[in-house]
Amino acid sequence: MHNDFDLIVVGGGSGGLAGAFRAAEHGARVALLEPEALGGTCVNAGCVPKKAMWLAAEVAGKLGFAGRLGFPAQDCALDWPTFIAHRQRYITNIHASYQQRLDKAGVALLPVRGRLAGAGTVECSNGVRLRAPRILIATGGHPVRPDMPGAELAGTSDDFFGWTAAPARVALVGGGYIAVELAGVLQALGSAVSVFVRGQRLVDSFDAQLTAQLAEDYRQAGIHIHFSCSVEGVEKTGDGFQVIAPGASELVFDQVLLATGRRPNTDAIGLDTAGVETDRRGHIVVDERHATNVDGIFAVGDVSTDLPLTPVAIAAARRLMDRLYGNRDRPLDPHDIPTVVFSHPPMGKVGLTEDQAREQHGDDVHVATASFRPMLHALVDSPQRSVFKLVCAGPDRRVVGIHLLGEAADEILQGFAVALKRGITLDDLHDTVAIHPTSAEEVVLMR
Numbered sequence: 325m326h327n328d329f330d331l332i333v334v335g336g337g338s339g340g341l342a343g344a345f346r347a348a349e350h351g352a353r354v355a356l357l358e359p360e361a362l363g364g365t366c367v368n369a370g371c372v373p374k375k376a377m378w379l380a381a382e383v384a385g386k387l388g389f390a391g392r393l394g395f396p397a398q399d400c401a402l403d404w405p406t407f408i409a410h411r412q413r414y415i416t417n418i419h420a421s422y423q424q425r426l427d428k429a430g431v432a433l434l435p436v437r438g439r440l441a442g443a444g445t446v447e448c449s450n451g452v453r454l455r456a457p458r459i460l461i462a463t464g465g466h467p468v469r470p471d472m473p474g475a476e477l478a479g480t481s482d483d484f485f486g487w488t489a490a491p492a493r494v495a496l497v498g499g500g501y502i503a504v505e506l507a508g509v510l511q512a513l514g515s516a517v518s519v520f521v522r523g524q525r526l527v528d529s530f531d532a533q534l535t536a537q538l539a540e541d542y543r544q545a546g547i548h549i550h551f552s553c554s555v556e557g558v559e560k561t562g563d564g565f566q567v568i569a570p571g572a573s574e575l576v577f578d579q580v581l582l583a584t585g586r587r588p589n590t591d592a593i594g595l596d597t598a599g600v601e602t603d604r605r606g607h608i609v610v611d612e613r614h615a616t617n618v619d620g621i622f623a624v625g626d627v628s629t630d631l632p633l634t635p636v637a638i639a640a641a642r643r644l645m646d647r648l649y650g651n652r653d654r655p656l657d658p659h660d661i662p663t664v665v666f667s668h669p670p671m672g673k674v675g676l677t678e679d680q681a682r683e684q685h686g687d688d689v690h691v692a693t694a695s696f697r698p699m700l701h702a703l704v705d706s707p708q709r710s711v712f713k714l715v716c717a718g719p720d721r722r723v724v725g726i727h728l729l730g731e732a733a734d735e736i737l738q739g740f741a742v743a744l745k746r747g748i749t750l751d752d753l754h755d756t757v758a759i760h761p762t763s764a765e766e767v768v769l770m771r
């Protein structure tokens with residue numbers, strides 16, 4: 325049977341683009357199917373616009389300190405339209421850069437939706453059928469709305485990125501990455517923020533001691549967090565929206581955002597036709613080499629059972645293409661993946677939390693913690709505290725977890741994540757001379 329391409333990639337987000345580029349580098353003839361803007365969630369409605377808003381919020385926080393440090397007081401309110409023009413120009417440049425790179429790499433970019441029509445065949449939304457011996461599914465995911473009355477009155481993170489002003493009163497439903505990140509941004513940019521969390525703590529995949537401090541930092545910043553509070557619906561009132569939840573009956577909001585998780589984009593992509601297996605939440609089941617149960621069909625990124633983070637999608641796609649076309653087989657290690665919540669302050673982790681370490685190593689766990697005020701916060705007498713924590717295990721006190729909450733945690737973690745992966749011990753950290761005065765030095769000084 326005639327093949328049009330060596331590889332068809334369905335989805336031009338983080339994973340799909342990385343796979344298309346790497347396969348083309350190895351000489352494969354690649355078609356990339358993407359009906360929307362290049363870059364997918366990360367570039368258009370995720371990491372990139374979110375980080376831009378986070379940076380604006382950081383600047384707002386610093387401007388708030390300026391008056392207390394002796395700088396002349398000034399109006400710190402953000403002019404959203406101006407900032408958004410900068411944000412979107414940055415994103416447009418990313419699109420242009422991807423387009424140029426695809427052209428240079430000889431990848432055929434087709435602005436269509438794809439669906440599997442049997443092994444080796446993809447049917448495009450314009451009716452064209454393409455054939456290739458290998459297909460990569462990288463269709464990502466979308467926000468879910470809980471099944472409750474009035475859910476359609478609320479927005480999601482996708483809607484947030486369309487806003488051109490900070491609403492005066494915002495409710496966020498959820499206690500995960502997105503709820504915590506958007507709560508911090510909106511409060512810093514002038515909204516009065518309430519967060520409704522079903523459970524008893526924020527981002528519960530992170531260390532409990534750090535998330536408790538983050539909740540306290542948010543409380544000090546004026547954010548109202550309602551823990552153990554299940555939202556049962558949203559209603560329109562005279563001048564806004566009400567969240568139906570215990571203790572919320574008096575509260576009215578201008579906007580309600582649902583940040584209650586995401587689902588994979590697996591509907592209508594022909595998985596049944598091709599016989600591709602999914603798990604109970606609809607993610608495509610892949611093995612450690614990102615192969616599905618069907619020969620020649622692979623999946624990476626949020627559509628798969630992998631951790632839904634951009635660098636994971638990219639690393640998985642590159643390694644897959646190195647194996648398929650470059651004769652180099654290095655499966656992605658799913659352990660010890662560093663990750664940061666862009667809260668205010670940011671919170672990062674790599675490896676095991678203290679609880680996980682105790683489950684795996686019993687009593688043979690040593691924990692070192694530092695809780696301190698970063699210098700700028702001490703200078704302006706702000707109550708915000710940093711909490712850093714090392715989790716070590718075994719007789720040689722190998723570092724199995726690093727947890728950082730505080731200014732610059734997002735930038736500090738990456739280098740220490742390399743060290744953890746290389747198997748360093750607490751003694752190795754103590755043998756390293758500190759850089760003073762920094763927050764990072766606490767990592768090598770903690771006992």
Ligand SMILES: Cc1cc2nc3c(=O)[nH]c(=O)nc-3n(C[C@H](O)[C@H](O)[C@H](O)COP(=O)(O)OP(=O)(O)OC[C@H]3O[C@@H](n4cnc5c(N)ncnc54)[C@H](O)[C@@H]3O)c2cc1C
Nearest residue numbers: 335337338339364365366370438463464625626632633634
């Ligand atoms: C608000 C928010 C903030 C985030 N912040 C971070 C962060 O700071 N750091 C981080 O690491 N991760 C972050 N993430 C997660 C990150 O965005 C995702 O893990 C990443 O984008 C997944 O990449 P992907 O390639 O799997 O899917 P996506 O980037 O979602 O790309 C999928 C692409 O497939 C296309 N597509 C869908 N169906 C079809 C079809 N049938 N045919 C053709 N194309 C199709 C879509 O249009 C889309 O462009 C964030 C996510 C959100 C929502």
Ligand SMILES: NC(=O)c1ccc[n+]([C@@H]2O[C@H](COP(=O)([O-])OP(=O)(O)OC[C@H]3O[C@@H](n4cnc5c(N)ncnc54)[C@H](O)[C@@H]3O)[C@@H](O)[C@H]2O)c1
Nearest residue numbers: 470498499500501502503522583584585586632664665666
């Ligand atoms: N900085 C980053 O790297 C970053 C930022 C944003 C998103 N992401 C990725 O995207 C994924 C999705 O983010 P997210 O925040 O949507 O999901 P999440 O899984 O982090 O959090 C979902 C939250 O919603 C709550 N929830 C679920 N159903 C609910 C309901 N019916 N009512 C009330 N609460 C409910 C959960 O308890 C949880 O607190 C993350 O897991 C992460 O991998 C990463």
